[in-house]
Amino acid sequence: MGHRHPRTRKPRGRSRVGERFEAEVGPVAHGGHCVVRLPEPESRVVFVRHAIPGERVVLEVTEGTDGDRFWRADAVEVLAASPDRVVPPCPFAGPGLCGGCDFQHVRLGRQRELKADVVREQLSRLAGLDVAVTVEGVPGDVPEVELGLRWRTRQQYVHLADGGIGMRRHRSRDVIRIDDCRIAHPDAREPAPGTVVEEVDGRRFEVAADGFWQVHPGAPQTLVGAVLDALRPQPGETCLDLYAGVGLFSRFLADAVGESGRVVAVEGDRQASALSALNVSTADVRAGDVGEVLATAYDDPFDLVVLDPPREGARRPVVEQVVARRPRAVAYVACDPAALARDVGIFAEHGYLLRSLRALDLFPMTHHVECVALLEKTDPDLR
Template identity: 40%
Template structure:
């Protein structure tokens, strides 16, 4: 352990000021969600921006006498871990941000930790969730993805921004309405920063979404205008953006995307296929994620003989068809692929992306409803649900369809472990699992598992 700094108040365990309460605590183990567990007078506090074993001063950000637990940010490191490194992003560095008078931006909550330790901590979370929710005692590893020399930066092909009351590009602090002005996004591809959106007057815009495909094709900027924003104001913002950038307005509540200039979609490339992704349509945000996940899924299913020419397979929560295309390649024209996606716009993208693949049937609707209305048997399934997971009802339907194998792709360890518990109760087993660090410097990870019926 090495000492970072000591404040003149370091001899006080508790201090109150006009903006919050500060405490000195010892940081305990990591918990799901990017926090670390600390305790003060018997109270559990979920602390962000710490490392297990450190002694830190924290600032309470969410507290109350009746609360089961409190939340806090580290504002000063009194005894540092050897895994602590200088944060790569000034605006996301918690102690520095609070010294300047406000909270850090969200989205890089592990940036103060050396990358190998970040991955080890994520593996601890995955193992803990598997044990607690699925009853599986399993050591796990979180694999690095892409270029190991990039410091975990420059991987995001998509970024979401808020707008400050003064009309400047910003990002929210964690669990807060506070919008912090930003002038760079180090986790994003260079193409996003090269737009220099922070130089624009965005008055009248509530939110900005940016998609810059990793293949270098035309980027898309989505503007969510406030209700009172006039068309004249919208076009004034449009005129400030480079001519080679597509621009559209969108209504998050209605899911509508309206063309302002260029296309309302971007062209992505993965696993030998081209994909059209409209507006806010789902696409993996790490530049190397699509190929990484397709290779993991097809490796599991093909390697076990569950995915071959002539097979009947399904891609559930299929998005724009990333896995559907790979499945169609594997089963050939003598096989069949059912591709199910709930979002109408994304399902239309899948229909365009798979046009001409006669073995593919694209169905738009809720997975549980489609499986109920179209009962059939499958040789294997790919399951890639949203963060909330598939849920008990869908898991039962999947097991009832009688597949020989299921490849489960998950972005949330808790819902993944919960669903594994349902599979286990139904007589299925976890045959293999891989975890990938597709979100460096954040607490998120992606998991691909192979599930088989126990008999």
């Protein structure tokens, strides 16, 4: 699980790191923390980890100076606990410990409600939409997945000199020694050279062992089902699969549209694109930056588009290239609700409205959530 590290910058006044304040915890925010508003004389917004909305806590500042607009902090003492607070199943989860999980202290059902709140808030703030959101659990291949544990099939550790393993603190290079990661699948593997074979609904996919593949064992089949249910591809239709990876969606789209249809798969990573050509022999596969490829090729109309961009989203140039192909429907697979909301707003400018949304808990115990959005144009006669 990747960790962001704070950028080195000049201090903006006296450091407040280590100072403690008693406070009421406000709403959840995007990123795995909750919002606390300190009254005067501090008058500061603080993003607090290890808290739950409605609790009263003692927070300790972990990043912040007098000149910063906001601070970061950990809840180091709980004065009035939420009924949704639980003992973390992992002993390495908590203030100052492993930074890999955000919500181990929260009942699993409440974790999903918090993620739904974030998706709903981002769509409201960035796209002007009022959308009902429910985050769905996703089944796995071991019983612990139902508890939010043992789902991560790929995991990377810090290997210690004595043969032990460790994980990074939140927003830090500091290493915490662990004996076991409780969200790691029993057969989890670390990135390595070479390729492996993954199977989804009877189809085999060759995947780079150190390349992208969904890490929840139930994710590929669940996502394929969500995309196909949204788009309902028909024999003979044309499909554009953007950020296609190794061809997961392309393979199932090709099966659905048949020999009379067409699937074009565009992927920026050349190794993944080469594997996509191997995994989906009937697709027209192109390696290259999605925006650059769409600016120079495949400018004929397409019936369907799948967008599965990286965390920063598709962004305006790609969205407008997609709209120019005049698809009847777009399935947008998003790992970041803020990027999804921004792009949904751009689609709306061009007459493509959000018709349905599924939110999937592919990353239990963390703040991450995957969404599959269906966008359709308001006037189907505009083709």
